[in-house]
Amino acid sequence: MLYQNYEMVIGLEVHVELKTATKIFCNCKTEFGAEPNTQCCPICMGMPGTLPVLNGKVVDYAIKAGIATNCNIASYSKQDRKNYFYPDLPKAYQISQYDLPLCENGHIDIECETGTKRIGITRIHIEEDAGKLIHDDKLGTLIDCNRCGVPLIEIVSEPDLRSAEEAKAYLQKLRAIIMYTGVSDCKMNEGSLRCDVNLSVRKAGETILGTRTEMKNLNSFQFIMKAIEFEYKRQVDAVEAGELIVQETRRFDADTGKTYSMRRKENANDYRYFPDPDLPPIEITEAMFSTIKKSIPMLPDERKCFILNYGLSSYDSEMLINNKTVADYYEVGAKNTDYPKLLANLLISEVFRLIDADTETIRISSLNLAKVAQMIGEQRINSSVAKRIVKELWENEFDPEVMVKEKNLEQINDRELLLQYVREAISANPKSVEDYLKGKQSAFKAIVGQVMSKTAGRGNPVIINDLVIKEIAPN
């Protein structure tokens, strides 16, 4: 009850590594997983006397992301130095953007329990990534500079999110949009999409924002959800106990599921931002803008309109379009069955849980899955047989229609035959019948289960349910 009196307010800052071949200010490669310190040079290591030159692709990609998220694109923008000391930052400043970002005032739409919700995007700016510290028990702390100068965009949302589920839906949608544009692979396990969560609480109905804390560098949906839930409760408990929430950066520990204070949060003026004197301003011409705009492929929302034509709910469509590979897969399959909705159900309820989060490949051809949907639709197989076929198809491909015939898995729709099984099951289980008549639903399921096993799992469940009800309680 206590927590229901409060509302959580979340804004996300998402860092996305851009898929350029070279870094933002030098010609070093950006490939993930190379030997430490083999992809760096005096420029990205911040040696005195070096001169950064902006990689034009970075600007194109950031604008592409901005257009795809409905932002206004600046015609004039600049880069600034953000000064701070940390061992993974050899220059002791990061080149970022302060008051004139490339993109501002955008939004994306997400699907949540209450329907479609619009989440504002405050800004998108370009910046360079820092290096990586590796903590070794014997050798101490080592630095890998391969990541220094890898181009990033930072996408800052408005504090429009109100629950962990909304934060997840927003991130999924944002990730989908960025992946569709092709500017990043958004692999969370490789750190190419990382999320900082800003969270505050307030009493329900209040309009003034509470003091927020920031949880940095979360790189899995699961951690983000857990961190949000823990931090929300921690803040409500603190407010209830009369404590003040301190503006600070907190670390989420995946092992304990808790957040811990790291440092008091800096304000913008702590960073002593100033325009980078080595880099000229960025000017975006009309021609540049329209060339980039034309290069944007079909985006998730447009894709969704197509998929909605197959009679799916908005929520199910969103599940399918959030991954371009899945959307492509579904559309090929849907063209090959008369039951596209059943195909979507199979994908969402059976196939999704088999997909490996890292590789995201579907090990069943869309044509074969379409055949399974077709057989369900034509009442040739029931759903439990369908589940079994999907599992087996995942292991190795075969023609599901041939398999159903060969293994004699076709659904039994013969009412007379099923009625005979139903009567047998009823007379063999008088106790279950009695329990059901007293209102126990599980007893009903037990009888249906008995019938189903008499058919070796092949009975038509709709007919069986109907017959059992008619036999036991005809009125």
Ligand SMILES: [Zn+2]
């Ligand atoms: Zn370099």
